[in-house]
Amino acid sequence: MAHNHDHDHDHDHSELSEIELRVRALETLLTEKGYVDPPALDELIETYETKIGPKNGAQVVARAWSDPAYLERLRADATAAIAEFGFTGRQGEHMVVVENTANTHNMVVCTLCSCYPWTVLGLPPVWYKSAPYRSRAVRDPRGVLLEFGVSLPKDTEIRVWDSTAEIRYLVIPERPSGTGGWSEEQLAELVTRDCMIGTGLALQPSELEAAQ
């Protein structure tokens, strides 16, 4: 096998080479037919590798924490409020924000496929699209959260949002204490991808220092 398997520790060699050949055949065929434009393919990959990712959502959350008027706009029409940053379009056409409080934790899943708010979070991680998360998030979210290292108080209510339509949900996590006077840029550092899905909490200032 002449293929490069360096990044494919999850697959055995025969499975990898079969899918690799399969994708190559399909791309070649579609290109020869003129249905796809090779530079457009590279541009699509480049866009999600460099321009659209969870840093977008972190900016939205940081502003929601900092600016009460912005939070009101998010609540009234999240699609429009998120568009203020220029984050619009594919898989973010109809945005809704859901806010965590001391009593309620929100968690987002797509049990039927892989719906995810691309405009603010980029492409979903593998676990989000995989059977263990999709099957269990709706029935045992507390158990799921434990696997992410999140232990919620027993009386915290958990609301799970199953993304069955084209509405996309962004969780606004609770703002960590000890962040009074922080700039939006500083606050955004505390906002992880997982806390905007609801499988994590925003970092505490002490965790940020430890991470740096």
Next chain:
Amino acid sequence: MNGAQDLGGQMGFGPIELEDNEPNFHAKWEERAFAITLAMGGTGSWNIDTSRHARETLPPPIYLTSSYYEIWTRGLEKLCLDKELITEAELKTGHMAVPAKPIKQVLTADNVAAALAKGGPADRPEQQPARFKVGDKIRTKRMHPEGHTRLPRYARDTVGVIEAVHGVHVFPDTNAHGRGEQPTWLYGVLFKGTDIWGPDSDPGLTLRIDLWEPYLDLA
């Protein structure tokens, strides 16, 4: 359809596999599978509901043992064959043997940013008033259609409360099958965990599911 994709509440899949600093793509072929899927979507040869249905009609043993970009690849092959954009023989050789079919448009590199920024909104103008309002108690239908639907099995024949009226949206159950968009009212419906999973449910669990009017009756 009651396919392998309808995973909510199923058991036995084991722990969630987490990966620190996970990349978007784990191999070159995943990048290519992603890009050709989006680019072909951009040709306007099918809609998002048709493509979801192509993936969920994969045989369950294949669906459940394939990585997500593998599911996308197999779904894309199926869509291209169904629309007769390619032939089985061509797919085998990986080369064109018969002339291309006319398509609506080709996504070019200079159009990528604009196409992504525009997206594909699913809301449509209201044609008739909404049947339900916030606070109404509803019961989801008991139904097992063989075609595409977005009412998960775990939430069928269950009482809930309308919590949001999202507006009129394209109806996936018809749109997936070439029977038109048939836009209809879409609601955010709140369910108690105990109403879905029974007395063993986490008592602090509620679920919010977006459901179209034809899935619902007043309770």
